Amino acid sequence: MTSKKQVIKKNKSPLEQEREFWISQTELKKVGLVVVEMLSHSGMGEKQLQALKACGTYLLYKATFDKTIKKNYRSNFCHNRFCPFCAVIRARKDSMLINTVMELISKKEHKKFIFGTLTVPNVPGEELADTIKQVNHAWKKMMARKQFKAVNKGYVRKLEVEYNAERNDFHPHLHFIMAVNWSYLTDKHYFISQPLWLQQWQDVMGDSSIKEIKVKAVSDREGSVQELAKYESKDIVKNPKKFTDGAMYYYYQALKGKQKISFNGLFRQYRSIIATIEDKAKKGEELTEKEKKVNELLPKDMNTYYWWLQANWAAGGYGHEYQKMTPEEVEQNKGNGVKDEPNNQPNSGKNGRDSSSSSEKTNS
Ligand SMILES: [Zn+2]
Structure with a gap:
């Protein structure tokens, strides 16, 4: 890779x-x-x-x-999370972790992945905090529905907020990578088409004006991970000067303390195994048989310093x-x-x- x-x-x-x-x-x-x-x-x-x-x-x-x-x-x-230095480090760590988790899910659980982007119309700063709450709530509601429960074997999901300086408003959206069975793409009773994703998303958001969504099978795994894990606060890293004072206020108030990246199902399960293995390595503790098998598949640092x-x-x-x-x-x-x-x-x-x-x- x-x-x-x-x-x-x-x-x-x-x-x-x-x-x-x-x-x-x-x-x-x-x-x-x-x-x-x-x-x-x-x-x-x-x-x-x-x-x-x-x-x-x-x-x-x-x-x-x-x-x-x-x-x-x-x-x-x-x-x-608003620090450019740390945002870059965090994005690098997140993508390494997600890549590793996906590798494990694919090798050990034989799953495929889909990548999706779900958007909502741009909102002014005053409405940003409420809209973020609404988006998170809508996602949970959608995932609890029967047809999504049948498809979803676990996901990593990230909230992103872009600032549009010309219009002085914000564009919140979700990216997700979801593990699905191989049969997902071929089984008609099971497959969720893009129009259906859109219809369901409009429904849980209560907004039929939403047009921009994209859900597709992952062909380029690294590209998808990069798109998902790129800087949490991209606008802050790239060009903080484009924010007006007011816009920065709303951005900060809406995002501080919020969890922006979340793991579910198989993604959560393997992230937790990796954390345990790393923890045990630090303490010099023995791994279980299951952990040993996962450890064999983890990327290693081959460098001498x-x-x-x-x-x-x-x-x-x-x-x-x-x-x-x-x-x-x-x-x-x-x-x-x-x-x-x-x-x-x-x-x-x-x-x-x-x-x-x-x-x-x-x-x-
Ligand atoms: Zn920092």
């Missing part, structure tokens, strides 16, 4: 990748500061604002020998420094898929500090 993005990345030299990494980190941090400013007029508490402002001012990653793969080790991320990468944000840019790990640290920090082999450290590079790249200032 290699995404298009990764393929492009592979064609770039390590030096070029390094340069682009710092450009994107710097950009995200700068956007974050714009968001802080906007959220300070939107009712966010002072404590959260301070955490968001401080997010990513200190980064500690571990990096592979050629430095092209960097993994967070201990950075001061704020985990706020040789560098500590530390960065500090100051005066509008990152100063950063690579420091070589000790052999003990290399051993302690290798990926969970790396086999135990003595002497697997590449025999090049200097010992101690890599002075060539110390304290570089990027994009100030």
Whole structure:
């Protein structure tokens, strides 16, 4: 499973990748500061604002020998859903998890998947919070209906809200990926056609003016996952300046504290098994036979890390420094898929500090 993005990345030299990494980190941090400013007029508490402002001012990653793969080790991320830095990290984590869960459902439960987008007409900021409640409620109501219960073997569902700056209104919609039996697409008594999805959605929403929905079989699994798991607050990451103060207020008030991504049925079941396996690995506890079988199918980190990468944000840019790990640290920090082999450290590079790249200032 290699995404298009990764393929492009592979064609770039390590030096070029390094340069682009710092450009994107710097950009995200700068956007974050714009968001802080906007959220300070939107009712966010002072404590959260301070955490968001401080997010990513200190980064500690571990990096592979050629430095092209960097993994967070201990950075001061704020985990706020309105934070651009954290939104990007979260989207990456969500898509990895969903891809893995789908792989397990397909291999172990022999299911197929459908991808759907259900929309409602755009609403002004004043109505956004109520509309979101209504959408969530309507989805639950629809899934409780007999014909959907028969089809649905579990889903992952995400609420997305786009802001239209020209019209100054919002476009809430749902994306979902649902596991179905193989017979779903061929069995006429069972299959739910697109017009029927639309009719049912209009019905549970109580709005016959809804026209835009799309439900189709998943052919490109990664593409579907990417569409579902892309940034929670895409508009905030891409272009927060397009929000008026009023719009940001409604956006924040409508979305704060809301669960935006939810797992059901087989999706929930396998997500929970994965969490248990990860938890047991951390504690060094033994896996059950069932967990062992699932664990064999989980993606593993095949990387060995040789560098500590530390960065500090100051005066509008990152100063950063690579420091070589000790052999003990290399051993302690290798990926969970790396086999135990003595002497697997590449025999090049200097010992101690890599002075060539110390304290570089990027994009100030
Ligand atoms: Zn953050």
